[in-house]
Amino acid sequence: MEAVIRVRDVVNRFGAQVVHDGVSFEVCRGEIFGIVGGSGSGKSVLLRTMLGLRYPDSGSVEVEGRDLSSMHREELREIKRRYGVTFQQGALFSSLSVAENLTLPVAEAMDLEEDVYASLVELRLRMVGLPLDTAAKFPAQLSGGMVKRVALARALALDPVLLFLDEPTAGLDPIAASEFDELVLYLRRALDLTIVMVTHDLDTLSRTCDRVAVLVDRRVIVDTLPRIQKNEHPWIREYFHGPRGQRISAAGGHVGA
Amino acid sequence: MAFAAETDAAAGRLRLTDDCRMADLPVLADALAGLREAAPRELQVDLTHAGEFDIGPAWLLRTALEQARAADRSARIEGQPPGHFAFFDELPDPGAGAAAESQADSWLIRFGRAIDYRVGNSITSLGFGGRTLVTAARVSTSLRRLRLPSIVRHAYETGVQAIPVVAVIAFLIAIILAYIGAQQLRQFGAEIFTVDLVAIGVLRELGVLLTAIMVAGRTGSAYAAELGVMKLNDEVDALESLGLDPFEVLVLPRVLGLVIAMPLLTIVADAMGLAGGALLTTLLIDLPSAQYLARLDSAISDTTFWAGLIKAPVFGVLIALTGTMRGLQVRESSRELGRLTTVAVVQAIFLVIFADALFAIFFLEIDF
Numbered sequence: 001m002e003a004v005i006r007v008r009d010v011v012n013r014f015g016a017q018v019v020h021d022g023v024s025f026e027v028c029r030g031e032i033f034g035i036v037g038g039s040g041s042g043k044s045v046l047l048r049t050m051l052g053l054r055y056p057d058s059g060s061v062e063v064e065g066r067d068l069s070s071m072h073r074e075e076l077r078e079i080k081r082r083y084g085v086t087f088q089q090g091a092l093f094s095s096l097s098v099a100e101n102l103t104l105p106v107a108e109a110m111d112l113e114e115d116v117y118a119s120l121v122e123l124r125l126r127m128v129g130l131p132l133d134t135a136a137k138f139p140a141q142l143s144g145g146m147v148k149r150v151a152l153a154r155a156l157a158l159d160p161v162l163l164f165l166d167e168p169t170a171g172l173d174p175i176a177a178s179e180f181d182e183l184v185l186y187l188r189r190a191l192d193l194t195i196v197m198v199t200h201d202l203d204t205l206s207r208t209c210d211r212v213a214v215l216v217d218r219r220v221i222v223d224t225l226p227r228i229q230k231n232e233h234p235w236i237r238e239y240f241h242g243p244r245g246q247r248i249s250a251a252g253g254h255v256g257a
Numbered sequence: 258m259a260f261a262a263e264t265d266a267a268a269g270r271l272r273l274t275d276d277c278r279m280a281d282l283p284v285l286a287d288a289l290a291g292l293r294e295a296a297p298r299e300l301q302v303d304l305t306h307a308g309e310f311d312i313g314p315a316w317l318l319r320t321a322l323e324q325a326r327a328a329d330r331s332a333r334i335e336g337q338p339p340g341h342f343a344f345f346d347e348l349p350d351p352g353a354g355a356a357a358e359s360q361a362d363s364w365l366i367r368f369g370r371a372i373d374y375r376v377g378n379s380i381t382s383l384g385f386g387g388r389t390l391v392t393a394a395r396v397s398t399s400l401r402r403l404r405l406p407s408i409v410r411h412a413y414e415t416g417v418q419a420i421p422v423v424a425v426i427a428f429l430i431a432i433i434l435a436y437i438g439a440q441q442l443r444q445f446g447a448e449i450f451t452v453d454l455v456a457i458g459v460l461r462e463l464g465v466l467l468t469a470i471m472v473a474g475r476t477g478s479a480y481a482a483e484l485g486v487m488k489l490n491d492e493v494d495a496l497e498s499l500g501l502d503p504f505e506v507l508v509l510p511r512v513l514g515l516v517i518a519m520p521l522l523t524i525v526a527d528a529m530g531l532a533g534g535a536l537l538t539t540l541l542i543d544l545p546s547a548q549y550l551a552r553l554d555s556a557i558s559d560t561t562f563w564a565g566l567i568k569a570p571v572f573g574v575l576i577a578l579t580g581t582m583r584g585l586q587v588r589e590s591s592r593e594l595g596r597l598t599t600v601a602v603v604q605a606i607f608l609v610i611f612a613d614a615l616f617a618i619f620f621l622e623i624d625f
Contacts, residue, residue: 109279
């Protein structure tokens with residue numbers, strides 16, 4: 001499998017505190033790659049490093065074969081256009097309507113007629129399964145599930161090849177969360193997206209992710225979910241075989257589908 | 258080779274070559290717009306030399322084909338249609354179409370709504386002030402519920418920290434007043450009355466008014482923004498759910514803090530204003546400072562200083578109430594926060610000047 005992101009021996013420190021000490025893994029084209037870890041294990045720092053928002057103290061991150069840290073600012077911006085990112089709280093611009101939120105990234109990149117923008121808004125809304133009258137609403141008028149969907153639609157606005165989702169199902173009810181899982185799977189299948197997601201939701205993890213990276217002891221363990229679950233590391237045992245994890249194991253998981 | 262779109266508008270032919278990425282959207286959109294204007298009888302899209310499509314461009318192409326078909330014109334694709342067309346077929350039904358644009362209301366409805374808004378606003382303001390007063394009365398029985406540390410903090414932030422800017426402004430305004438006064442009064446040989454002008458002007462009106470305007474800009478906006486962000490973060494609801502009254506915890510300490518700070522700031526402004534007047538009269542009309550003091554003493558009566566100072570706490574209440582009320586009205590979006598912060602400052606300044614006018618008439622009538 002071709003690697004889209006290659007993280008090599010990444011070390012991240014804040015002063016004397018070492019967050020990552022030699023983290024290496026690859027994300028392959030077309031897969032959904034989950035990242036889990038306890039609070040403070042450096043999930044967000046890793047995500048920021050992969051996004052090029054933070055340079056690692058040593059080691060390298062390559063996206064599509066090109067090293068992020070040796071890139072020019074122009075090149076970096078070019079490659080960021082190929083990313084789509086959603087944030088935990090949605091991070092929709094609260095003073096703009098949904099349509100304006102979806103138009104902003106396109107309008108910043110290119111000059112088009114109004115009706116073309118409107119047509120693209122319709123496309124993105126339909127892609128994430130929202131009714132078209134959502135376009136005129138403001139973020140404050142949307143439910144939590146709709147906010148996540150609009151955030152996803154905005155992340156898709158420039159047809160990215162790579163999608164980063166930070167806790168996409170956090171704060172959603174189980175029905176909305178599993179609908180979101182299906183949406184992610186559907187978009188991956190239909191659009192050949194590569195998706196990296198940070199999540200704490202064990203259901204989402206077992207339903208969507210092909211491979212999982214677990215951040216423990218400043219390092220990373222990457223494998224498919226069933227094999228990770230057999231890992232003897234105490235934190236991993238606690239994570240997957242604690243009271244919440246039991247349920248998933250009992251259901252057998254859907255990994256590797 | 259880069260993406261290219263060749264059109265033959267008359268014949269309705271569109272020929273696309275190479276990969277069509279999101280960045281090529283403007284080229285494609287232009288070509289399609291040209292074809293739509295020409296409205297040929299049939300639309301033919303030649304994709305035999307086209308490469309891969311991104312979703313955005315594929316969607317535009319498909320929309321154009323569907324529009325042509327809807328207008329009873331034939332639309333054909335030569336070659337392989339983009340793979341995303343199958344994805345578009347799968348897309349769930351969008352449900353109800355976009356809501357119809359709400360019709361513009363007649364002027365009568367808008368006029369009525371504006372009146373309703375204004376009247377509602379005034380009632381809300383009165384209610385807000387009343388509730389603060391009731392809270393003050395209820396809380397005044399217990400020192401602990403008065404929240405002294407909070408009051409002191411607000412008095413410090415709105416008073417002590419504002420001293421430099423208020424002092425400088427008062428000093429400069431007094432200089433301007435003395436300068437213009439001396440110039441005009443010289444025509445009548447009455448330069449000595451510059452002292453009267455500066456002393457009465459600063460003590461009765463300008464000291465307190467300028468302080469209030471500065472504080473409205475500084476503190477009124479800060480109160481509105483602080484409470485607005487708390488409102489957006491549901492912190493106000495959290496307080497209420499803990500059984501705490503936002504008026505007791507948030508509004509009253511701010512009002513009382515400013516009621517303490519405003520008179521103190523006014524005294525600073527008065528002192529700096531008189532100092533500025535003294536400097537300028539010494540320089541402009543060669544009046545020794547001993548004589549300035551003597552002239553000052555006879556210029557002002559017992560009440561001049563108090564006529565200014567007595568207004569300070571009233572202005573403080575107006576500014577604090579406007580700021581906190583607008584802050585608590587914020588809901589939903591960051592734009593609201595900006596709008597209401599502006600409203601808070603503008604209204605506070607308006608109210609201060611309006612109240613000042615009432616004071617002027619009142620003092621005149623009672624000969625204060």
